[in-house]
Amino acid sequence: MNRVFLLVMDSVGIGGAPDAADFGDEGADTLGHIAAACxxxxxDEGREGPLNLPHLDALGLGAAARAATGRTPPGLGGSGGAWAAAREWSRGKDTPSGHWEIAGAPVDFDWGYFSTEPPVFPPDLIAALCARADLPGALGLAHSNGVEIIRAHGEEHLATGRPIIYTSADSVMQIAAHEKRFGLERLYRTCEIARELCDPLNIGRVIARPFLGDGATGFRRTPNRRDYASPPHRETLCDRVAASGGRVIGVGKIADIFAHRAISETRKGPDDMALFDETLAAMDNAADGDLVFANFVEFDSLYGHLRDVAGYARALEAFDARLPEAFRRLRPGDLLIITADHGNDPTWRGTDHTRERTPALFAAPGAALRAPEFCDFADIGATAAAWLGLGPSAYGRSLF
Known part of the structure; x- marks a missing residue:
């Protein structure tokens, strides 16, 4: 039997989404604008020269970007490999929608969102959360970037014990609290209660955002983030693999995104390079019929949302430099897929995700693969399912 390794570069969009204007993102192009800036x-802060992604480009990253926008990002341009520019049909540009659709479960409903005007959160929701979680109140209660709102309210949080609650353009409630002073398990329990309270509002995720530090030394978020997501609304690739007797090894936040459904094993790490180590270890351990499903979050969380172009470029180059380690672990019958779940253009206005096409890059030792120029997100999961011998998918078609 075959194995599949599905790696998601969180937020590495390539522009050109046909419906970008509907989301206020016409012209957004994460990869293209980073490459142009380089x-x-x-x-050039902390790096020098044009964007250098030789391994991704050999897989077809530059070619997929050219198909998406009609422009070749500076420093790229390879036309080899099996690649496609993937389109999302789901109604959101958020992490669950992107991952679920990649796994064959397009989001054909509207998520609930919190207000853009005060009060951002319904007062009765916050009152119920404070009562059930025994909280002395809440801070923030606004649309914000997590780093900024923790910096703004961190000292008051330490003084009062009130957690910091915020949201974004996504369907999400995020709760930040000091890992030691507030307590990590208490934060998780607070988020579990918030998850229950948010269910009637159809909010996609509640995210625990622990941090450390103080006003004098500065505040820093820790790797102990935990997502409490709604479960997928229909069968996913993960469900099909598990039902067939295969294992789904989730790396990073994959288990959280799928509400831990059909995830056989979870591997975590403090940063993307540690997650790459875990991915390599999972590749070594994967048996016939297994799916290794990995998310590399820092492109999005550290660089896209914070609009850090140089940091994003460095992260892309670091990821690219490690790909040969993954290539060496591939054996006949394996399929490696590298894709993304949405965009997050660090040159764009605001701090939110951007609606873009994403790359779909494929590699299989000894197989002569050729993909169509364009595909849907669901085609990626359908291709993985067919490769594993699971038959046709309800959504999407196999590209090979």
Whole structure:
């Protein structure tokens, strides 16, 4: 039997979504704008020269970007490999929608969202959360970037014990609290209660955002983030693999995204390079019929949302530099897929995700693969399912 390794570069969009204007994102192009900034030295803080992604480009990253936008990102341009520019049909541009659709479960309903005007959160929701979780109140209660709102309210949180609650353009409630002073398990329990309270509002995720530090030394988020997501609304690739007797090894936040459903094993790490180590270990351990499903979050969380172009470029180059380690672990019958779940253009206005096409890059030792120029997100999961011998998918078609 075959094995599949599905790696998601969180937020590495390539522009060109046909419906980008519907989301206010016409012209957004995560990869293209990063490459352009590197080419004209606007993103040289901590790095030098044009964007250097030889392994991703050999797989077809530049070609997929050219198909998506009609432009080749500076420093890229390879036309080899099996690649496609993937389109999302789900109604959101968030992490669950992207991952679920990649796994064959397009989101054909509208998520609930919190208000953009005060009060951002319904007062009765916050009152119920405070009562059930025994909280002295809440801070923030706004749309914000997590780093900024923790910096703004961190000292008051330490003084009062009130957690910091915020949201974004996504369907999400995020709760930040000091890992030691508030307590990690208490934060998790608070988020579990918030998950229950958010269910009637159809909120996609509640996220625990622990941090450390103080006003004098600065605050820093820790790797102990935990997502409490709604379970997928229909069967996913993960469900099909598990039902067939295969294992789904989730790396990073994959288990959280799928509400831990059909995930056989979870591997975590403090940063993307540690997650790459875990992915390599999972590749070593994977048996016939297994799916290794990995998410690399820092492109999105550390660089996209914080609009850090140079940091995003460095992260892409670090990921690319490690791909040969993954290639060496591939054996005949394996399929490696590298894709993304949405965009997060660090040159774009605001701090939110951007609606974009994403790359779908494929590699299989000894197989002569050729993909169509364009595909749907669901085609990625359908291709993985067919490769594993699971037959046709309800959504999407196999590309090979």
């Amino acid at each position: 080419a004209d030295a606007r993103a």
